[in-house]
Every structure is written in C-alpha cells, then in structure tokens.
Amino acid sequence: MNDTDFGRNVDVQAMGKVAVLMGGRSSEREVSLMSGRGVLAALQSRGVNAHAFDPAEQGLDQLKVQGFDRCFIALHGRYGEDGTVQGALELLGIPYTGSGVMASSIAMDKIMTKRIWRFEGLPTPDWRLVASAEETRAALAVLGAPMIVKPARDGSSIGLTKVTTAEECARAYELAARYDDEVLCEEFIAGDETTCPVLGAEAGAHALPVIRIVAPEGNYDYQNKYFTDTTQYHCPSGLPEAEEAEIRRIVVKAYRTLGCRGWARADIMIRASDRKPFLLEINTSPGMTGHSLVPMAARASGVSYEDLCLGLLGSATLDGVAGDQEHA
Secondary structure, three states: OOHHHOOOOOOHHHHOEEEEEOOOOOOOHHHHHHHHHHHHHHHHHOOOEEEEEOOOOOOOHHHHHOOOOEEEEOOOOOOOOOOHHHHHHHHHOOOEOOOOHHHHHHHHOHHHHHHHHHHOOOOOOOEEEEOOHHHHHHHHHHHOOOEEEEEOOOOOOOOOEEEOOHHHHHHHHHHHHOOOOOEEEEEOOOEEEEEEEEEEEHHHOEEOOOEEEEOHHHOOOHHHHHOOOOOEEEOOOOOOHHHHHHHHHHHHHHHHHOOOEEEEEEEEEEEOOOOOEEEEEEEOOOOOOOOOHHHHHHHHOOOOHHHHHHHHHHOOEOOOOOOOHHHO
16 A cells, blocks of 8 residues: 555545543553544544553443444553554454554564564664562673663653662662662663554554654753754765665564554664664554654654544554555
8 A cells, every 4th residue: 555545535424433542541641632632633633533541540441331333542651552452452342553462562662572582583772680689690690781771561751770880770760660669681782763653453564754853962851852852853864875774674674573553653772883784673663752763753654743633543453454555
C-alpha cells in the first residue's frame, strides 16, 4: 500500500462509537493526555463519533456499558502499553489499535525485548539487570563508562541516568528503582540518535522515514522530548542512503520479531566509530503530541496527522482476528 493512501479509505460510519483512551495511571499520564487530545480532535474533525475516556476516572467495564465499538489507545507506559489494557479489551471484545497482549507486554519490558532481539541476531547494546547499587557499580566495571541506568519497564526517559563514575551509581539506581523493581544497566552507544516508526502487520509491516534527533548537549530527556522547542528533528534524516535503508530493515525485523501490529516506533543509536546501528527499545503506543515523532515521519511520507489517526483506527482489531487493514 502507498503511504499517501493511508487513512483515506476508512469508512468512518463503520468505525461506530470510538473511545480514545488517554491519561491512565502511569508516570506518563501527562503526555498521554496530550496525545489523546490530539487524536480525539483529529478523529472528530473527520466525522468519527469519538469520545475521551480516561481509565483513571472510570472502569474499563464502562466501555461496554456505554456502547463503544472500538478503542484508540493513546495511553503510554504501564496500564496502557504493557498488555494490561489490551487484555481487558480482549475480554470485553472491543477491537483496539496497536499491538496485542503478548507483543505489548514483551515490548514494554526492555530486558525481555533485548533478550529476544539478541537471540534473533539483532544488534542491541550490552546490558545487565541489577537489583542494588552495588550491582550497578559492578555493571559499570563491566560495561564501561558512560553507562545508562533506567527502569526496565517505563518510557519517555523517566528515571533514566547517564553515569560516568562509580560514585554516581547509587543515586542512579535509587532513581530508576522508584519506577520499577527491575533496573537495567545498558552500554552507552556514542553517536547519532535516531528513531523510526513502523506501520502495518506481519508481511505488510513497513518502516516510515528515519528521524535523526539532535538534543541540547545530547540530552534527549523527558523535558526535551515534550516541553521544549530546542531539540532538532531531521526528517529526512540526512543520513547516507545505505545507513537509512539498514535502519529501516532492522526496525521492521525487530517489530515483526516481537509480533507487533498496527504501529510502533523503535529508537536506534548509530555508533560513531563504525556507523553500526543498535536497537534500544520499541514503543508500541507512541506519542501523538505536537512534539511526537510518528506524525512527523508520516508527514514526510505524505500522510497528514488526521489521516494517520484515521488509518490507525481503521486497523483496530483483536488478537487472532483479521484486522481492518483494507480500510487503512
């Protein structure tokens, strides 16, 4: 399918009553509300009978009670991107956007994701799972400085620290452990920071253009992701054609390996010393805010924000059920 057709053949009336799930109880609630409001406005502008629904304010059983026919998941992080909401919607029989229960659960767990990618021969930075400040210092001795310390199951760079000395390890571990009882220490890859979205499912999965990210002082943290205008995003990426093609290849393979569907966005570092790309993680419910990257890559492919939202809604499905990909 040509990307420029994405979302343009969706039968709006067939979408029925749509809930845009936003907010929730995760540490990324604020960003989720921004994403959800954008999606809601886009769908309503195209005539979709769409309504905001915050699972932190009412039980998911109300989706059935209120007669919703499908859900656009604009939740981020735990209780929205980790398979829990997906499982509830499976039980309710309400089709939803994005990956199913298993793929969502695995992708949310950075350690499980890295184990599968490494087994499949995909490049990802070396890592250690740690359970104390002492183990964090031991990981630094093995992985080298600088090293990234972060929660194993959180997003938006929340709880992440870049450590360069053993003295910084205790504080970095304590910060990450506030958000998760599993803490990941990861080899730092110095070089270009990029991200690449994927649309579709199985054989139809394909990558959108790569985005190269240039953050202030190389610090692409929570603040610089969502609340400043100083981070630079290059799309087209400006990378050599062969490098961009390789990133798109491994991202699609990483997506299919985890069984993702609908959409996702993978983060990749290109090592400066030899230009080798390394997969960091994959987000199965990417941001849809004014600073978000999937809409940016979609625009570069000729897909408007509104068409992107409508196409994703048209792909909503349940595990084991053929989706409405023909409408997307």
